[in-house]
Amino acid sequence: MTTAPIRNQKLDLRLTPQAKAYLQAAAQTAHRSVSEFVLESALSKAEETLAERRAFALDAERWEAFSAALDAEPRDLPAVRELFNSDSPFESR
Incomplete structure (x- = not known):
């Protein structure tokens, strides 16, 4: 039996009564708690968003x-x- 990862992080949202x-x-339609529904939806959207940056x-x-x-000189x-040869603004002089 696999153990589910422990969910111990919290994310707070501010939303309108209509959005809630x-x-x-x-x-309720998906037979999920609001937390489960929002988490699954957000993770699905995050996966889709990140996939667009990794594959084309x-x-x-x-x-x-x-x-x-890519093969060109x-x-x-x-x-x-010149930029690479100049001092970085993040390094102390």
């Missing part, structure tokens, strides 16, 4: 252009070179 009633109705699809023509750009960008 809407979430309660949706949770390209057609064959764009894939070739993307691959060529780096361009000399004087402004970037």
Whole structure:
């Protein structure tokens, strides 16, 4: 038997009475507590949002252009070179 992770973190929300009633109705329809409904919904949206940043699809023509750009020799960008050679504002002088 697998042990469920201990949920010991709390997240507080401020919402309108209408939003709360809407979430309660949706949770009841899904046969979940409001906490379960909100957590599952938020995690699903977070997964979807983060997946968009990790994966993307390209057609064959764009894939070739993307691959060529990755394989190309780096361009000399004087402004970037100067930036990397300058002192960081976060380091003490």
